[in-house]
Amino acid sequence: MENKSYLIFELNGSRYGVEAFCVQEIFFLPELTPITDAPRDIVGVVNLRGNIVPIMDLEVRLGHRTREFQLSDSVIILDLQGFQIGIIVNQVQEVLDLVAEEVSTELLYGRKISDNSHNFLSGVAKMAGGIVMLLNAKNLVYYSDTVEALIPEKIPKSAQETEAFLATQRVFCPHATPEERAIFRLRAENLMLSTSRQDFAGLTPLAVIGLNGEYFGFELELVREFTDLRKITPIPCTPAHIIGNMNLRGEIITIIDIRSLLNLSVAGSSTNAKAMVIHVDDLVAGVTVDEVFDVMYLQPSDMRPVPAAVHSSNDEYLRGTAPYREKMMSILDMSKIITKGELIVNEEI
Structure with a gap:
């Protein structure tokens, strides 16, 4: 045949x-x-x-x-x-x-x-x-x-x-x-370059965001969209990392802050924060970010282990680090953060 x-x-x-x-x-x-x-x-x-x-x-x-x-x-x-x-x-x-x-x-x-x-x-x-x-x-x-x-x-x-x-x-x-438009435009600018065709086989697409002046990357496939934070409705009797609910085109999205899980200062968060809507399995949530910088393709060989100096209770949520611009970027395991980071409120409590 x-x-x-x-x-x-x-x-x-x-x-x-x-x-x-x-x-x-x-x-x-x-x-x-x-x-x-x-x-x-x-x-x-x-x-x-x-x-x-x-x-x-x-x-x-x-x-x-x-x-x-x-x-x-x-x-x-x-x-x-x-x-x-x-x-x-x-x-x-x-x-x-x-x-x-x-x-x-x-x-x-x-x-x-x-x-x-x-x-x-x-x-x-x-x-x-x-x-x-x-x-x-x-x-x-x-x-x-x-x-x-x-x-x-x-x-x-x-x-x-x-x-x-x-x-x-x-x-x-x-x-x-x-934020989405900036990423779309950056991709278009990269395609204009007169270079040989890139081979994306084996590369990991990452969304690069900013929190408290630091770069973080995570799997692009988890991102549904980026949006501005607006008209947040607080939820009584919930932990501090639950910012509240937001109506996104008729869908109620719970907005969470992952800074505490990453040992970052919540007080230093931007008042002009954005939210990225992510989906992990059946869970949909909005995660606050300061900036959306880029979409990049990471070579597996470019990922490095988490430095011993940052090993702490939160290192289980880090997959590694990689160079980005003039700094090192931390690669987040966003699936584990959402499903095992105790960020989701149990409605029965």
Whole structure:
């Protein structure tokens, strides 16, 4: 049987696959520049080392409603006969080799999917973890108004031309907080650099935040969003680290302060603190931070053990340290902090 390799990813709770041969590269979602009069499924473009590449909202392309983008979203760049286009997904999972007998092309009432049809699916794979829908990348891209109507023949190459082109366009992700927008923009700036393609295999994406003048990093995948602290409702008879509840677009989020757990002074916390909304298993909470600095990719070899001088009752919540800017950054085990740090109030008490 003929084997085909597929890149498997998740989008809105469903699993999809696209043939790996057409995948050029993968990176976290950067700031995009919306294009006037572009098709509705094209969110915008990104300057990828001098090439302006259109980015598709795959949810809209598949006929679903659009959604708010998150810092944890990724972009998969597809290359089809020299044309590049990106698709936005929630999470990239793995590359799988599938044989023909694992793929079904009979989806509805025995009707087979023809390679020449305009269907976006080429089949479904029956796997132990559930069903994976396999996308026809060619149909997905070319049966659209996208390709020839969007990209001009002469793409601006110089930094001045690109900056002038992008300055005339609309604003990406208008509901993003200033902290989220700064991270999106930094990612876009990094992609503009004329460097060789980065290999992200084995790297750990970290969100870098500031507390009391110190840098801390933790797994980016735990971050749902960043937001300003506003209209906090105190909760009576709770420990000091429970700041209160905040209504975030109709969802009540409990805001906590992890400084005491890290042996940091609570009195020195900023009055202009932000909150990062994180999710660990079934728990959702807001954690106060002073600043949101960066998203970085950490090489495992760059992580160092926790220095003996800081070994204390809180070192179980530190995974290690790593150099960042002119200081050392502490790597937090945020999952353990939330689940085992006694920060969550038992409602039965």
